[in-house]
Amino acid sequence: MNETTFAGTQAVPMTGAVADPFVVDGVRLGSRLIMGTGGAPSLDGLGAALVASGTELTTVAMRRYSPAETGSLFQLLEDRQIRVLPNTAGCFTAKDAVLTAELAREALETDWVKLEVIADEHTLLPDAVELVDATEQLVARGFKVFAYTNDDPVLALRLENLGAAAVMPLGAPIGTGLGILNPHNIELIVSRASVPVVLDAGIGTASDAALAMELGCDAVLLATAVTRAQNPVLMGEAFKHAVIAGRLAKMGGRIPRREHALASSAMEGRAEFL
Amino acid sequence: MGTRAGRAAEAANDAAARICDTGPGTAEGTAPGDTSADVAVIGGGVIGHGIAFEAIRSGRSVVLIDDAPGSGASWAAAGMLAPVSELHYQEEQLLELMLEASRLWPGFAAAIDAGAAGTESRAGTGYLTTPTLAVGADAADRRALADLREVQQASGLSVEPLTVREARTREPLLSPGISCAFDIPADHQVDPRLLIARLADVLGAEGGSFVRQRAAGLLWQDGQVAGARLAGGGSVRAAETVVANGLGAAGLEELPAGLALPLRPVYGDILRLRVPPHLQPLLTATVRGMVRGVPVYIVPRQDGTVVVGATQREDGPSDPRAVSAGGIYQLLRDAQQLVPAVAELELLEATARARPGTPDNAPLLGRVARPDGGNVPGLIIATGFFRHGVLLTPAAAAVCRQLMDFTPDPRWAGFRPDRFSRIPDTSGDSPKKEAA
Amino acid sequence: MNIRLNGTEQSVADGASVSTLVSQLTGRSIGPDGRAADGRKLGVAVARNAEVVPRSQWHATALADGDDVELVTAVQGG
Numbered sequence: 001m002n003e004t005t006f007a008g009t010q011a012v013p014m015t016g017a018v019a020d021p022f023v024v025d026g027v028r029l030g031s032r033l034i035m036g037t038g039g040a041p042s043l044d045g046l047g048a049a050l051v052a053s054g055t056e057l058t059t060v061a062m063r064r065y066s067p068a069e070t071g072s073l074f075q076l077l078e079d080r081q082i083r084v085l086p087n088t089a090g091c092f093t094a095k096d097a098v099l100t101a102e103l104a105r106e107a108l109e110t111d112w113v114k115l116e117v118i119a120d121e122h123t124l125l126p127d128a129v130e131l132v133d134a135t136e137q138l139v140a141r142g143f144k145v146f147a148y149t150n151d152d153p154v155l156a157l158r159l160e161n162l163g164a165a166a167v168m169p170l171g172a173p174i175g176t177g178l179g180i181l182n183p184h185n186i187e188l189i190v191s192r193a194s195v196p197v198v199l200d201a202g203i204g205t206a207s208d209a210a211l212a213m214e215l216g217c218d219a220v221l222l223a224t225a226v227t228r229a230q231n232p233v234l235m236g237e238a239f240k241h242a243v244i245a246g247r248l249a250k251m252g253g254r255i256p257r258r259e260h261a262l263a264s265s266a267m268e269g270r271a272e273f274l
Numbered sequence: 275m276g277t278r279a280g281r282a283a284e285a286a287n288d289a290a291a292r293i294c295d296t297g298p299g300t301a302e303g304t305a306p307g308d309t310s311a312d313v314a315v316i317g318g319g320v321i322g323h324g325i326a327f328e329a330i331r332s333g334r335s336v337v338l339i340d341d342a343p344g345s346g347a348s349w350a351a352a353g354m355l356a357p358v359s360e361l362h363y364q365e366e367q368l369l370e371l372m373l374e375a376s377r378l379w380p381g382f383a384a385a386i387d388a389g390a391a392g393t394e395s396r397a398g399t400g401y402l403t404t405p406t407l408a409v410g411a412d413a414a415d416r417r418a419l420a421d422l423r424e425v426q427q428a429s430g431l432s433v434e435p436l437t438v439r440e441a442r443t444r445e446p447l448l449s450p451g452i453s454c455a456f457d458i459p460a461d462h463q464v465d466p467r468l469l470i471a472r473l474a475d476v477l478g479a480e481g482g483s484f485v486r487q488r489a490a491g492l493l494w495q496d497g498q499v500a501g502a503r504l505a506g507g508g509s510v511r512a513a514e515t516v517v518a519n520g521l522g523a524a525g526l527e528e529l530p531a532g533l534a535l536p537l538r539p540v541y542g543d544i545l546r547l548r549v550p551p552h553l554q555p556l557l558t559a560t561v562r563g564m565v566r567g568v569p570v571y572i573v574p575r576q577d578g579t580v581v582v583g584a585t586q587r588e589d590g591p592s593d594p595r596a597v598s599a600g601g602i603y604q605l606l607r608d609a610q611q612l613v614p615a616v617a618e619l620e621l622l623e624a625t626a627r628a629r630p631g632t633p634d635n636a637p638l639l640g641r642v643a644r645p646d647g648g649n650v651p652g653l654i655i656a657t658g659f660f661r662h663g664v665l666l667t668p669a670a671a672a673v674c675r676q677l678m679d680f681t682p683d684p685r686w687a688g689f690r691p692d693r694f695s696r697i698p699d700t701s702g703d704s705p706k707k708e709a710a
Numbered sequence: 711m712n713i714r715l716n717g718t719e720q721s722v723a724d725g726a727s728v729s730t731l732v733s734q735l736t737g738r739s740i741g742p743d744g745r746a747a748d749g750r751k752l753g754v755a756v757a758r759n760a761e762v763v764p765r766s767q768w769h770a771t772a773l774a775d776g777d778d779v780e781l782v783t784a785v786q787g788g
Contacts, residue, residue: 037786046786061787064716064780065754067735074753074784089787102762103782107755136437161412161453162438194413 020247022219024196025112025144025165027083029056032213033243034085034198036223037073039175040232047076049226053236059085059114059221062104074108085146087114092127094134101138113138114146114168114221124174128155132162139163148200151181153188160195167193168221171212172202175224179208183215190216206235206242213246214254309483311335313678314502314512316489316526317519318343320351320466320667321656323473324382325516328671329678330480331385337510338477339502341488344470346520347663350544350627352573352581353400353469355379355665356461358431359408359562361422367688368636369429372662374685375669376460382668383464389476399472400465400576404559406458407441408433409448411565411611416454419564423456433458445557447615452563463560463573466664485510489519491527497644498651503528514678516654518670520630523638523657530642530650532697537638537658539594539628543601544583547619554578556615565608572609572616579622582609588631597626632658637666638691639673640682645698654678655691711775722773728756729768735781744768754783 021028035055040046050058058077077084086104091097094117101113117134119127126149138145144165149155151169159167169189172178179202180186190197196219199212203222212220220243229235313329315322318340326336354360357372383401390398410416423433434457441455442448448455474484488505492515501511517523524535549556557574564570573581585601602624610616632638638658641649654677656670673689676682712721715731722731732754733740739747744765746752756763757780763771773779 040786059787060784062755062782063785063787065735065783067737073786074751077784078751084784086784087787099757099760099762103755103757103780104784105755106762106764107753107782108784109751133437133439140435158451161416161451163413163416163453 031056032219034221038223039227049232049236052233054240057083059087061089084108085112085114088116094130097134098137112144116148135159135162151185156189166196168198168200170201174201177204179204186215206238209239209242210246214249308508309337310511311337312513314510314515316517319346319348320664321670322518323470324667324671325674327473328675337483339485339489347627347629348466350625351466351664352583353464353466353664358458358461375666378668386472390472393475393479400468403462406461406560408456408562409452410454415564499653518656534695536694537630540631541587541628542584543598543626546623548579553615563612565611570608597624629660630658631660639689642692643697713777715779726773728771742769
């Protein structure tokens with residue numbers, strides 16, 4: 001697959017001193033932070049937060065056209081040259097999700113889709129059965145499926161085998177800000193995946209995003225943690241750094257945890273006071 | 275007598291060479307190993323039996339020469355009649371022959387059954403029109419099978435995608451973890467061991483003879499092949515001699531000058547397993563899987579067994595029938611990934627045999643050019659069927675019959691057995707100009 | 711004639727095409743290829759009776775009385 005550089009960013013994004021592009025479906029992205037756009041109180045605020053976050057990919061929902069909002073969000077993203085990842089939020093069945101994805105492909109001229117098939121409004125957790133069916137159908141229709149999934153290593157691998165372009169396990173239920181509730185499962189998903197793993201949902205603050213990257217995720221997707229923060233622009237910038245910091249820490253290689261202390265200053269050559 | 279030959283073929287696994295057992299139907303008073311007929315077929319595998327059957331059907335008398343009929347590659351073969359799933363990239367001409375064979379199979383099987391009706395045998399050939407499901411294990415297997423499907427469709431073959439759920443509705447014991455499934459209705463099966471047994475029955479009943487000896491070479495007379503010379507002395511004289519002894523063909527003496535038969539052994543391991551009653555039926559369709567890029571198949575038989583195969587090795591073991599532990603491991607590992615219940619089956623048999631491979635994977639089928647132009651009279655080569663011997667049997671038989679009738683079909687001229695040879699040219703004509 | 715547009719009854723001219731409807735609602739002029747004449751992306755899609763109508767078919771697709779039409783666009787979410 002040819003790699004294309006998106007939005008005129010540097011050809012090979014740098015993380016610290018290391019060339020480290022995030023490549024998904026053959027497309028290089030300059031940031032490992034994917035932003036959702038839901039929950040922002042104003043379009044201006046959203047635009048500023050998106051810029052502060054450094055994101056190059058954002059999710060959007062598909063809803064009925066209302067003349068009052070003409071061009072608004074779509075135009076904002078066009079102007080800032082941010083790639084869109086339409087989602088199927090609000091879909092409860094594979095059938096709904098497939099129709100929504102088809103509409104999104106038509107409207108936004110992308111075959112990328114963030115597949116969300118939600119079981120109920122109380123938990124907003126994915127319905128695994130419908131998710132599997134929808135993935136299979138969308139892959140057959142030529143979509144690049146970013147599958148929003150439970151933090152279930154078995155399900156994640158199955159989605160990949162069915163052709164998902166990326167798997168997006170949740171850290172915690174949407175909008176809860178509870179962080180990564182099962183880091184072990186996220187690590188297990190990462191260890192078995194050969195497509196990008198994007199930690200999606202549940203992020204509360206910057207350290208959660210850093211942890212996701214330290215666990216080996218390829219990227220982090222979040223919305224509420226920025227859009228509903230007291231100062232979305234500051235929070236957007238915090239996440240930008242958190243994702244870079246977590247990625248660098250993963251690549252840098254953490255030290256092993258030890259039971260006992262290990263002095264960092266040499267004991268030899270101390271002055272002796274008698 | 276015919277059924278005796280059939281049972282002998284069924285038991286050929288342990289067949290020791292039966293010297294000078296000229297088998298049923300030998301003319302009274304003929305000295306052992308000194309026979310004559312219209313057609314001598316060297317080699318008693320599926321191909322040899324099929325050709326002999328077709329020759330008998332055309333009113334010719336036939337002698338089949340083999341010291342251990344049915345004990346070679348035919349003994350191992352699973353018997354998938356799978357022109358669609360056996361399609362490989364850039365083998366279009368072979369596909370045409372495979373499709374022709376596939377078209378011939380129903381009539382061929384019916385003719386054998388009709389012939390066998392007059393014998394003591396009760397079993398059929400195991401010819402079944404069970405469909406085939408192609409399934410993949412991971413995302414790369416799914417893409418590989420989807421790519422192959424495009425070529426299969428471009429060749430006019432029917433390969434329909436199923437969702438995993440649909441596939442598992444049809445075959446509930448398929449693993450829920452498979453990555454894709456395709457329905458291939460045109461790929462069927464036969465049981466090669468039953469097939470050879472029934473063919474032997476019919477040949478016996480129709481007056482064919484069996485010479486239980488190894489053919490050592492060709493007999494020549496007045497510049498034409500006049501039969502086969504037997505290893506134990508004696509000979510079989512025939513107007514047409516068909517060389518159908520698989521890998522052994524290249525080792526025959528007195529082959530035409532300059533004829534190279536570039537056959538190489540491609541070993542395959544294959545398993546036969548019994549399905550315990552509580553798991554029956556394990557499958558109703560043949561499952562052809564690709565598991566992390568490695569092919570594996572599971573063929574369900576009517577008798578409650580399944581055949582799991584087959585590896586492809588070119589490792590040259592010291593004993594050509596030695597079964598590879600690694601090969602068996604791979605087969606069971608991959609079969610189990612597609613159908614987890616395979617782990618609960620009873621292992622009946624592990625078999626290894628060598629398939630006769632050729633440089634272009636296509637058979638060596640036809641007559642041989644003569645240095646001074648024309649073809650060597652009295653000689654037909656039919657070997658090198660590689661993985662496709664069982665499927666191609668009726669086509670090989672039909673092609674041989676056409677050659678004997680001197681009405682060759684130009685479509686199959688590309689399979690001439692001398693295509694890898696440099697026949698010394700003494701006529702000024704290229705041998706290739708001569709149609710089959 | 712009357713259609714249902716995004717869940718509400720609406721009357722449109724007899725024989726109007728999908729293209730006409732989209733043009734009216736977005737206030738943009740639309741070419742026969744289903745793209746905005748001003749060259750900027752429209753960012754909308756149309757489903758008619760639960761089937762997506764590709765933009766290339768907008769011009770050739772006539773609306774019929776009683777059609778259920780959904781016109782969607784990208785909004786904040788996810």
